[in-house]
Amino acid sequence: MARANDEAAELIQELADLLSITGGDAFKIRAYEKAARAIAGYPEDVSGLDLAGLKKIPTVGEAIAKKVLDYTITGTIRQVEELRAQIPAGVRALTTIPTLGPKKALAVYEELGISSVPELAQAIQEGRLRDLKGFGAKTEDNILRGIELMQQSGERVLIDAAADLADEIVAALTAHPAVQRCAHAGSLRRMRETIGDIDILAASTDPHPIMEAFTALPYVTDVIASGDKKTSVRTTRGLQVDLRVVPPESWGAALQYFTGSQAHNIRTREIAVRAGLKLSEYGLFDAESGALIVSETEEEVYARLGLPWIPPTLREDGGEIEAALRGELPRLVTVDDLKGDLHSHTDLTDGLATLEEMVEAAAARGLEYYAITDHAPNLFMQRMTDEKMLAQREQVRALQAKYPDLTLLHGTELNINPDGEVDWDADFLAGFDVCVASVHSAFTQDKAEMTRRFVRACENPHVHVIGHPTARLIGKRPPVDADWDEVFRAAARTGTALEIDSFPDRLDLPADLIRRAVRLGVKFSIDTDAHALGHHRNIRFGVGTAQRGWLTPDDVINTWPLDRLRAFLGTS
DNA sequence: CCTCCCCAGAGGCATTCAGTTCCCTGAAT
Numbered sequence: 001m002a003r004a005n006d007e008a009a010e011l012i013q014e015l016a017d018l019l020s021i022t023g024g025d026a027f028k029i030r031a032y033e034k035a036a037r038a039i040a041g042y043p044e045d046v047s048g049l050d051l052a053g054l055k056k057i058p059t060v061g062e063a064i065a066k067k068v069l070d071y072t073i074t075g076t077i078r079q080v081e082e083l084r085a086q087i088p089a090g091v092r093a094l095t096t097i098p099t100l101g102p103k104k105a106l107a108v109y110e111e112l113g114i115s116s117v118p119e120l121a122q123a124i125q126e127g128r129l130r131d132l133k134g135f136g137a138k139t140e141d142n143i144l145r146g147i148e149l150m151q152q153s154g155e156r157v158l159i160d161a162a163a164d165l166a167d168e169i170v171a172a173l174t175a176h177p178a179v180q181r182c183a184h185a186g187s188l189r190r191m192r193e194t195i196g197d198i199d200i201l202a203a204s205t206d207p208h209p210i211m212e213a214f215t216a217l218p219y220v221t222d223v224i225a226s227g228d229k230k231t232s233v234r235t236t237r238g239l240q241v242d243l244r245v246v247p248p249e250s251w252g253a254a255l256q257y258f259t260g261s262q263a264h265n266i267r268t269r270e271i272a273v274r275a276g277l278k279l280s281e282y283g284l285f286d287a288e289s290g291a292l293i294v295s296e297t298e299e300e301v302y303a304r305l306g307l308p309w310i311p312p313t314l315r316e317d318g319g320e321i322e323a324a325l326r327g328e329l330p331r332l333v334t335v336d337d338l339k340g341d342l343h344s345h346t347d348l349t350d351g352l353a354t355l356e357e358m359v360e361a362a363a364a365r366g367l368e369y370y371a372i373t374d375h376a377p378n379l380f381m382q383r384m385t386d387e388k389m390l391a392q393r394e395q396v397r398a399l400q401a402k403y404p405d406l407t408l409l410h411g412t413e414l415n416i417n418p419d420g421e422v423d424w425d426a427d428f429l430a431g432f433d434v435c436v437a438s439v440h441s442a443f444t445q446d447k448a449e450m451t452r453r454f455v456r457a458c459e460n461p462h463v464h465v466i467g468h469p470t471a472r473l474i475g476k477r478p479p480v481d482a483d484w485d486e487v488f489r490a491a492a493r494t495g496t497a498l499e500i501d502s503f504p505d506r507l508d509l510p511a512d513l514i515r516r517a518v519r520l521g522v523k524f525s526i527d528t529d530a531h532a533l534g535h536h537r538n539i540r541f542g543v544g545t546a547q548r549g550w551l552t553p554d555d556v557i558n559t560w561p562l563d564r565l566r567a568f569l570g571t572s
Numbered sequence: 573c574c575t576c577c578c579c580a581g582a583g584g585c586a587t588t589c590a591g592t593t594c595c596c597t598g599a600a601t
Contacts, residue, residue, distance in 0.1 A: 027585050031573040034585090061574045099591095101598050138592060350586085350601045379601065381586045413601090440600060441589075477599095531601080 004047035008071045009040035011080055012064065017092060018083035020102040035064045041352035041532035047072050090116035098146040098476055099139075107132055121147055149478065155196065157239055158474060159541055160504040162188050162195035165239060169200055169217065173243075176213050178206040180248050185258035189312045191544030193474060193507050197240040199258050207245035214243050250282045253295040256302075257281035263317035264310075271305050271321075279305075313547035318515075332547045333526070335540055337559040340369035342465060343413065343436050343499065343527035348392055349375040349382040352532040355395055361533045363406050369562050371409035371434045372396060376423035378415040379440055386428065393431070407562055409433035413467055418442040418449070420456025422463065429462035433571050436499065436527075438467030443480050450482040458487070458496040464569050465525045466491065468501040468508040476505070484513055485520065492521035495568060497557050500526045500549075502542025503535070514549025523568070524556050 016032035038059045039046060046054065046068055054065035067077045094105040094117065108114040111132055114123055123129050124140045166184040174182045179202050183189075186199030204210055207228045214231055215223050224232040224240070232242045246254040257265060258281065272279040278287045283295035284304055294300040299309045307324045311332055314320040323329050345351035346358050353361070355372060362370035374392065375382040389412065396410045411434035414422040422429070422437050429435060437457050445453065457463050469487070470479035491498055498517060501508045506529070509517065514524065526542045528535050546556065553559040557568055 025573080028573055030585065035573085059574070063573060099598070103597060134593070134596070136593060142591090345601085375601065380588045381600065383586060438601095443600095444590095 004045055004072070005039055005042055008046050008068050009036040011071055011077050012036040012039065012067065014092075015067070015077065015080050015083070017095065017102070018080065018087060021087055021091060021095065021106050022083065023106070031059070032064070034059045037352060039068065041534060043533060088115040090119075093117055094120060097143060097150060099142040100146060104134065104139075107134065117147060117150075150475065152475075155238070156194035156475075157237070158504040159188070159191065159193065159195055159507075159544075160538065161237065162198055162239065163541075165219070165235065165237070165241070166198050166200065168219075169198070169214075169241065169243075172217060173200065173202055173210065173214065176210055178204050178209050180204055181251055183255065185255055186260065189259050190261065190315055191313050191541070191548060193510070193545075195239075197242060200241060200243045201251075201254055201258055202243065202245045203248040203251045203254075204245050205247060210245055211243065246281070248296070249292070250295050252297040252299070252301045253279065253283045254281045256298050259312050259315060261316050264315040264320070267317055267321045268302075268305060268307075271307070275305065277304070311547060313544055314550065316548075330550050330552050333543060333551050333553045333556050333559060335543050337553040337556070338367070338526060338539065338543070339561065340367050340371070340409075340558040340565070341365075341528055341530070341536075341539070342371045342409070342411070342434055342525050342558055343373050343467060343501070344371065344530045345374050345413075346372060346392075348388060349379075349384060350531060355392065356399065357533060358530065359399060359403065359406070359408060361530075361536050363403055365536055365539075367406060369407040369409055369558075369565070371411040373411040373413045373434065373436050376412050376414045378417065378423045386424075390431075411435055413438055414463065415440050416453060416457045416466075418445060418453060420453040420460075422457065422460060426462060429460075432462070434464050434569055435462050436465045436467040437463040438499075439469075439471045439480060443471055443477065445480070447481045447483060450480050451486050454482055454487040455490040458490040458494045461494075461570070463496060464571075465497045465499050465527075467499045467527075468503075468506050468529070469498055470508050470510065470513070472506065472508055472510075474505045474507065479508075479510075484516065488517040488520040488522050491517070492523075495523075495570075497523045497525045497568075499529075500524055500542045500546050501529045502527060502538040502540075502545075503529050504538060504541055507541060507545045509545075509549070511545050511548035514546065514551065518549065518551060518555055524551060525558050526556055527558070 012032050013036040016029045019029050038057055042057050051065050051069055054060055054068050070077050091105055091109045094100055095102050112123055114120050124144055129135050129140050130137060166188055170182050170184055173179050181203040183201055185201050188195050188198060202210055211226055211231045215233060219236045220233045221236055222234040224234060230244050234240055269279045276287050278285045283292045284301050285292055294304050302309050308329060310320050310324055344358055346355045375384055377384045393410045396408050400408050411432050414435055414437040416437050416439050472479035498509055526546050528539050530536050557565055
């Protein structure tokens with residue numbers, strides 16, 4: 001992964017944030033924001049580019065290229081450092097509170113001297129905020145709720161950040177000569193939505209040099225604890241990583257134990273006890289003699305307990321033990337089962353890559369069909385028109401000739417208006433191969449209205465997939481309120497699929513709702529919602545979420561062959 | 573700040589709506 005691009009983009013974005021607090025030219029700020037996204041999504045590593053190379057990045061000109069070059073050479077950007085010195089870090093933290101932007105953050109800082117989230121919360125308790133112009137009781141309320149939402153997500157990070165770091169560490173340790181096996185465990189292996197800390201497991205007879213290599217990794221900032229069995233470090237992004245080294249003969253039991261969940265492990269240990277065995281992270285033992293029975297692989301451990309191997313994504317004590325005992329574990333959907341992707345964007349709207357680039361990336365994934373679904377006109381900021389959409393359709397049709405093995409579908413992502421209607425009339429909609437429809441506005445409708453809205457959308461014969469149904473943004477925006485069972489029944493009845501959006505901050509539908517929906521006969525579409533080439537990799541998180549919802553390939557319409565999919569869509 | 577291209581300087585730069593407060597900010601992808 002191009003880590004330098006991410007860091008450079010982050011610095012440029014920070015520059016934009018800082019300028020929006022100090023108050024600069026709005027257009028300049030927007031230029032930085034746009035460039036930050038372009039840099040993050042640029043396929044070439046910026047650390048290897050000179051000034052001329054940098055200027056080839058779309059929306060990057062002389063000024064921004066120089067700043068990126070500054071970063072490549074010095075590791076930071078001078079202007080960012082200067083602004084950081086002017087504005088306390090806490091004031092920037094204030095702008096991360098939903099509903100509190102740069103203007104309001106600056107106001108509380110300048111008028112009341114508030115420069116941290118706790119101070120702000122206290123000022124609200126004391127009623128000091130409502131005297132400022134532009135602030136009222138409702139504003140106070142919204143800020144408090146925003147703070148609460150942030151605190152709920154706490155120190156946990158999104159799954160992509162944890163996965164990238166874990167992959168790097170596992171790769172680095174696997175290369176160490178003393179390491180026989182290495183893998184990540186914990187909530188990341190179970191594909192939970194957010195990750196509190198990363199658990200890495202290594203098998204070796206010689207732990208000491210491994211621990212040394214681990215603490216010497218470049219992104220390690222602090223060593224919290226270090227012994228021969230366990231070492232804990234903190235990394236540059238604040239994430240804690242625990243490394244445990246076990247003897248090779250304990251690998252299976254250790255992997256099982258450190259993968260969890262705790263509730264699942266309690267169940268497996270109970271089964272062991274009832275069978276006269278003892279299960280610990282060091283192995284499965286005979287309770288009386290203490291003799292080691294098995295432990296080299298997880299499969300052995302489960303088998304000796306009378307269970308088939310249980311996929312980590314099911315290990316939540318959510319009925320997987322019972323299903324395993326009955327021999328009825330689902331055959332979970334995998335990334336390899338997917339034949340297509342039904343939701344993606346190009347630079348015609350807010351995507352970063354061209355149509356041609358996105359299609360090439362889809363071909364590289366080995367997909368058999370791929371839908372381009374740019375935004376529709378009612379998302380006004382995207383400035384979509386009928387003419388642009390039809391012109392894109394011509395481009396898609398023309399591009400098809402280059403891809404004999406990949407069927408291109410021309411679609412759109414519609415907006416479900418508050419009344420449940422969508423952007424275009426039936427005639428225009430009939431021209432698309434596939435229509436995703438999503439809620440992008442009026443998130444706070446009450447339950448009855450929201451339910452009606454979704455049901456209406458499902459009943460539209462041209463709507464094939466409901467995109468990111470709960471519209472939540474993890475740690476930022478709560479899910480919308482709807483009577484989900486009623487929505488699911490409508491989706492099942494009308495043959496409307498529900499999306500599992502693979503974006504790490506969405507993962508929407510969430511796993512618990514997927515399980516409820518599948519029981520009511522709903523079908524699903526696991527999509528990337530890709531806005532850049534790199535987003536295609538997110539599909540693994542959507543699949544992980546689907547697995548946590550117990551989905552089989554048959555439940556997922558984009559595992560189906562194209563003709564079956566077309567029959568389902570009714571657009572053949 | 574970028575693009576364009578009369579290579580210096582003009583023209584362009586997502587836009588709209590909801591919410592809250594009283595005119596403006598923040599959110600929407």
